[in-house]
Amino acid sequence: MINLAKKDISHSLGKFLVTAMGVGMLLGIVLIMMGVYRGMVVDAEILINDINADLWIVQEDTLGPFAESSRVHEDLKNSISIIDGVKYSEAITFQNIQLPQGSMPIRVMAVGYDPFGNINPINPDRLIEGSKLTKDHYQIVVSKETGFKLHDELILARDKYEVVGITEKTVSSGGDLLVYISLKDAQKNQFSYSNNRVRNDRERGITGNDTTMVNAIIAILKNGYNTDEVAKNIKEWKHKSVYTKKEQEDILAKNLIERAAKQIGLFTGILILVSTIIIALIIYTMTLEKMKEISIMKLIGIPNSVIIKMIVEETLLLGIIAFISGNIFSHLIYEKFPKRVVLEISDAGLLFIVVIIASILSSFIGVKKVISADPAAAIGG
Amino acid sequence: MNKQSIRVENLVKSFGKGDNFVDIMDKASFSVETGELIALIAPSGAGKTTLLMMIGCVEEPTSGQIWLGDEKVYDNKWLNKDTRKIRREKIGFIFQAHYLIPFLNIIDNITLLPQTSGQTKEESEKVAMELLKYFDISEKALAMPSQLSGGQNQRVAIARALANKPKIILADEPTAALDNERSISVVKMLKKIAVEQNVAVIMVTHDEAMLPLCDRILKIENKKVVSSLAKESTFI
Numbered sequence: 001m002i003n004l005a006k007k008d009i010s011h012s013l014g015k016f017l018v019t020a021m022g023v024g025m026l027l028g029i030v031l032i033m034m035g036v037y038r039g040m041v042v043d044a045e046i047l048i049n050d051i052n053a054d055l056w057i058v059q060e061d062t063l064g065p066f067a068e069s070s071r072v073h074e075d076l077k078n079s080i081s082i083i084d085g086v087k088y089s090e091a092i093t094f095q096n097i098q099l100p101q102g103s104m105p106i107r108v109m110a111v112g113y114d115p116f117g118n119i120n121p122i123n124p125d126r127l128i129e130g131s132k133l134t135k136d137h138y139q140i141v142v143s144k145e146t147g148f149k150l151h152d153e154l155i156l157a158r159d160k161y162e163v164v165g166i167t168e169k170t171v172s173s174g175g176d177l178l179v180y181i182s183l184k185d186a187q188k189n190q191f192s193y194s195n196n197r198v199r200n201d202r203e204r205g206i207t208g209n210d211t212t213m214v215n216a217i218i219a220i221l222k223n224g225y226n227t228d229e230v231a232k233n234i235k236e237w238k239h240k241s242v243y244t245k246k247e248q249e250d251i252l253a254k255n256l257i258e259r260a261a262k263q264i265g266l267f268t269g270i271l272i273l274v275s276t277i278i279i280a281l282i283i284y285t286m287t288l289e290k291m292k293e294i295s296i297m298k299l300i301g302i303p304n305s306v307i308i309k310m311i312v313e314e315t316l317l318l319g320i321i322a323f324i325s326g327n328i329f330s331h332l333i334y335e336k337f338p339k340r341v342v343l344e345i346s347d348a349g350l351l352f353i354v355v356i357i358a359s360i361l362s363s364f365i366g367v368k369k370v371i372s373a374d375p376a377a378a379i380g381g
Numbered sequence: 382m383n384k385q386s387i388r389v390e391n392l393v394k395s396f397g398k399g400d401n402f403v404d405i406m407d408k409a410s411f412s413v414e415t416g417e418l419i420a421l422i423a424p425s426g427a428g429k430t431t432l433l434m435m436i437g438c439v440e441e442p443t444s445g446q447i448w449l450g451d452e453k454v455y456d457n458k459w460l461n462k463d464t465r466k467i468r469r470e471k472i473g474f475i476f477q478a479h480y481l482i483p484f485l486n487i488i489d490n491i492t493l494l495p496q497t498s499g500q501t502k503e504e505s506e507k508v509a510m511e512l513l514k515y516f517d518i519s520e521k522a523l524a525m526p527s528q529l530s531g532g533q534n535q536r537v538a539i540a541r542a543l544a545n546k547p548k549i550i551l552a553d554e555p556t557a558a559l560d561n562e563r564s565i566s567v568v569k570m571l572k573k574i575a576v577e578q579n580v581a582v583i584m585v586t587h588d589e590a591m592l593p594l595c596d597r598i599l600k601i602e603n604k605k606v607v608s609s610l611a612k613e614s615t616f617i
Contacts, residue, residue: 001496001497001502002485002489002492002493002496004484004485004493007484007485007489008484010484011483011484011525012484292480293480293482293483296476296480296482297482297493298465299437299439299468299474300468300469300473300474300494300541300542301465301466301468301469301470301472301494301497301498301545302465302469302493302494302497303465303469303497306497375439375465376434376439376440378474378476378480
């Protein structure tokens with residue numbers, strides 16, 4: 001049996017392919033949008049996974065350093081370290097700063113940690129050049145994407161820092177690139193005031209400034225201890241909020257990603273709807289262009305099923321080619337995006353199913369037109 | 382021996398109601414035998430195409446009876462709801478223009494209907510090649526319609542009408558788009574087909590020069606169909 005769809009497409013192959021690729025670019029954007037969401041999830045968990053602490057101890061009644069501002073005393077780590085079940089505890093700070101880089105400063109998140117402590121937030125797998133911090137002062141490990149090279153010098157606040165290490169794919173939950181400095185430098189940058197500010201505070205009767213604060217205490221537990229029980233123990237005795245790693249991930253997902261996910265989901269839905277309408281319009285136009293031939297086919301006795309098969313096959317093929325070109329398009333451009341885009345096969349699979357359903361729905365418009373075509377229209381010119 | 386191929390009895394066709402009521406055909410009766418080439422003539426708007434569509438099971442009459450071959454297909458209603466099947470099995474259509482499917486090559490245009498009717502690709506292509514040889518355009522079998530001249534395409538259109546071996550051919554002004562020489566050639570071809578393949582051919586035409594080539598002339602006159610032998614016709 002002659003495959004009418006194949007013959008029709010072969011006859012105007014260029015036009016068909018260009019049309020399909022046009023729709024494909026739209027589907028590529030849908031894939032990128034899904035990838036942006038996946039990237040946000042991955043980004044949000046990088047720092048938590050790299051630190052890999054069992055417990056996060058933060059200011060009481062706050063959700064922790066990623067969702068809300070939190071300040072606790074640095075020496076809290078000492079009292080945490082002697083709680084039953086705690087193996088190590090360390091202080092850590094997080095602060096958004098601008099790194100000077102040419103005419104355009106780069107926004108980064110500085111992670112402050114004790115270079116000689118027991119918990120190192122730099123994942124060795126991501127350290128691609130140099131080393132982690134080896135001194136208490138004026139060293140910095142930067143993300144490759146900041147553009148700094150090993151041994152570059154840069155000014156932070158009033159001090160000069162040397163780049164001693166380069167990491168890759170290290171970002172905060174907000175997508176900012178990560179840099180690592182020593183806890184002492186971080187505390188100085190975050191909690192020390194300028195001389196003018198100190199003088200102004202004195203005039204106001206405010207004296208003293210505690211620079212030994214940190215944003216959180218992180219703890220690793222000994223084997224065999226239940227994290228929930230140790231967390232409960234710390235909450236009762238230290239009047240702090242304590243979160244397990246899982247709870248910290250949930251806070252990130254709920255507070256930082258959920259709304260963005262809804263936004264992206266809505267945008268993706270609209271794009272899919274637009275793609276469906278465009279496919280339907282293309283099929284409608286393609287069917288309209290063939291109305292004379294369809295009338296003739298109906299007049300000479302070709303059954304509707306043969307003509308409908310042609311319309312449905314063309315629509316499906318349009319959807320499939322659009323899906324393939326959309327995938328190629330998204331893979332060609334996704335690395336150009338400033339924030340992480342993660343393209344997953346499962347998302348592509350889901351989109352494929354949606355495209356097939358959308359194509360079938362779109363073909364109904366063409367099919368309706370075929371059924372309503374009057375065979376008598378073929379007679380009389 | 383020739384036998385009756387088309388029989389129409391008391392055919393009535395009207396459109397509209399009240400002030401818009403128009404009756405085109407009023408108890409028209411006629412018959413056509415196999416092997417005959419019939420010219421159907423009438424002034425514009427008299428109902429030639431409508432009559433052709435009623436015989437071709439495309440347009441439903443208001444009342445009357447129609448036989449195609451031995452089968453009564455209409456008796457105040459379609460006796461077989463699947464009129465497209467009747468067309469597929471019994472009737473070949475030829476139009477003013479060739480109306481070949483532009484995205485199918487010549488052989489596919491001819492074999493589409495037979496393959497839809499259940500013939501294998503090989504069987505239908507064999508018949509198609511025989512028809513193309515018959516019409517002297519076998520070398521164009523793989524060409525696209527856009528690569529053929531108007532006359533060649535019209536011959537392909539006739540071959541397509543014959544591909545399913547119909548016993549009736551309905552031709553709606555098949556020479557309208559052709560010059561005089563080609564028109565005569567096409568009508569002679571239709572006559573040859575009618576005789577050699579035992580087919581009844583009804584051809585709507587405005588071209589009086591074609592009438593002497595036909596066996597009989599049917600004229601729609603006062604909403605009836607009047608028949609005369611072409612050579613004795615006073616219609617010309």
